[in-house]
Amino acid sequence: MTDGSPAAAFARLADVDDGEADIYTTLAPLYRIMYTARGRIDGQLATVREHAPADAGTVLELGCGTGDLLGALGERYEFAVGADPSPAMCRLAARHGPVCRADARGVAPRRVDLVVVVGAVLGHLRPDDETRAALDHIRETLRPGGRVVGTVHDRRALDGPRERSLSRTVDGYELTQTDEQRPTGGGEFDWRVAFTMTAPSGERRRASTTTTLRAFEPAALEQWFTEAGLSVVETHPRTYVDGDGEDGRAFVIVAERC
Numbered sequence: 401m402t403d404g405s406p407a408a409a410f411a412r413l414a415d416v417d418d419g420e421a422d423i424y425t426t427l428a429p430l431y432r433i434m435y436t437a438r439g440r441i442d443g444q445l446a447t448v449r450e451h452a453p454a455d456a457g458t459v460l461e462l463g464c465g466t467g468d469l470l471g472a473l474g475e476r477y478e479f480a481v482g483a484d485p486s487p488a489m490c491r492l493a494a495r496h497g498p499v500c501r502a503d504a505r506g507v508a509p510r511r512v513d514l515v516v517v518v519g520a521v522l523g524h525l526r527p528d529d530e531t532r533a534a535l536d537h538i539r540e541t542l543r544p545g546g547r548v549v550g551t552v553h554d555r556r557a558l559d560g561p562r563e564r565s566l567s568r569t570v571d572g573y574e575l576t577q578t579d580e581q582r583p584t585g586g587g588e589f590d591w592r593v594a595f596t597m598t599a600p601s602g603e604r605r606r607a608s609t610t611t612t613l614r615a616f617e618p619a620a621l622e623q624w625f626t627e628a629g630l631s632v633v634e635t636h637p638r639t640y641v642d643g644d645g646e647d648g649r650a651f652v653i654v655a656e657r658c
Contacts, residue, residue, distance in 0.1 A: 406433060406573035410597055413605040423593055423609040424465075424486040430595045430607075432466035432492060434577045437568040443640020444518050444551075445472045451549045451633070451654040456513040460541060462503060463521030467493025473516070483507070509540045517550035523613040526588070531614075535628035542657040548630060550653050551638050553615035557648045558583040572600040588614045618651055630655035 409429035421427050435441075452459075457478035464470045464482025466489060473480035474497040482499040484490050493499040515538050525531040538548050562581040567574065580592040594608040618635045625632050638650040 405429075406571045406575070406597075409433060410573060410599050410605060413595075413597060413607055416607045421607045421609055423611060425488040427593075427595065427607060427609055428466065428486070428488040428492055430575065430577075430597065432468070433570055433575055434566065434568060434595075435466065436468050437570060437575075438566065438641075440641060441468050441472055444469050445476075447518070447551075447638075447640060447652055448473070448514070448516055448549050449476065451547060451652075452514050453545060453547055456547075458512050459514045459516060460507060460512045461516040461518075462538070463517060463519060463524075464493050464499060465489050465519065467496035467499060469516070469518070470499065471496030473497075477514075503534070503537065505537050507541045510543045512541045513543060513546045515541060515546070515548040517548065519551065520553065520591075520613050522550060522552050523615065524611075526612075526614055532624060532628065535624060535630065539629045539657055544657055547633070547654060547656045551650050552621065552653065553589075553613060554637075554648055554651050555587045555615040555617045555620075557650075558587065558589055558615055562649075574598040584612070587616065588612055618653070621653060625653065625655045629657065631658050 412429060416426055423431050459473050459477045459480040461470050461473060461482045464484045467482055470480055470482040470493055480497055482493050482497060483502045484493060485501060485503065487501060490499050490501050522531060525534055565576060565578045567576040576596045578594045581589050583589045590610055591613050592608065592610045596604060596606050598604045622632045622635060633654040633656055635651055635653045637648060638652050
């Protein structure tokens with residue numbers, strides 16, 4: 401089912417009601433509804449545009465997810481393409497622009513002006529060797545002077561469990577997303593997400609998922625970027641996400657291929 405509407409998402413929940421499902425496959429439409437309703441796309445786009453090379457024309461978004469940011473990038477740059485390993489996400493993203501099921505290794509070297517890796521993209525890469533390999537591929541993808549703009553969770557914020565709950569109503573469907581972030585050691589944490597969706601009829605369905613992510617300390621990640629041949633331009637706290645528990649939760653990193 402490629403329809404990303406609330407009605408389609410509710411119908412899809414019938415197969416997993418009160419059960420576990422993958423957030424990037426079965427739950428992808430729900431993820432999109434909440435992600436866009438919370439206004440993250442505008443903040444991500446503003447951050448990317450602030451740090452992009454002035455002459456950027458070709459943009460690659462790695463881990464493009466639902467494609468909403470990809471669509472916004474496509475409206476502002478000559479050519480924007482997305483890549484994501486999830487088939488379900490690729491199907492959603494294809495409505496917003498060209499997309500392929502791949503990572504940076506599928507892109508011709510030295511062809512891209514700007515690589516975008518926002519959200520939890522780098523946080524999914526474990527162990528360390530996989531993260532370092534991804535940074536090497538990003539460098540090879542960029543043309544000299546090209547930049548990468550990314551966001552990652554801040555390890556310094558993993559001082560204990562965090563929880564938040566957000567609700568939105570879209571097309572008459574009420575959707576509540578509850579997040580739990582529980583550190584597991586070594587800079588990693590379990591991200592448990594529970595969705596409760598109520599239809600206009602009052603019928604309610606639920607599903608949840610748990611994903612393991614990693615967080616980074618700015619200085620350590622800067623070193624990895626440098627060792628990959630990417631000159632760090634700056635790091636600073638992510639400020640475009642409002643809400644309880646967001647202060648210090650993530651940071652932006654910008655680097656350039658020399």
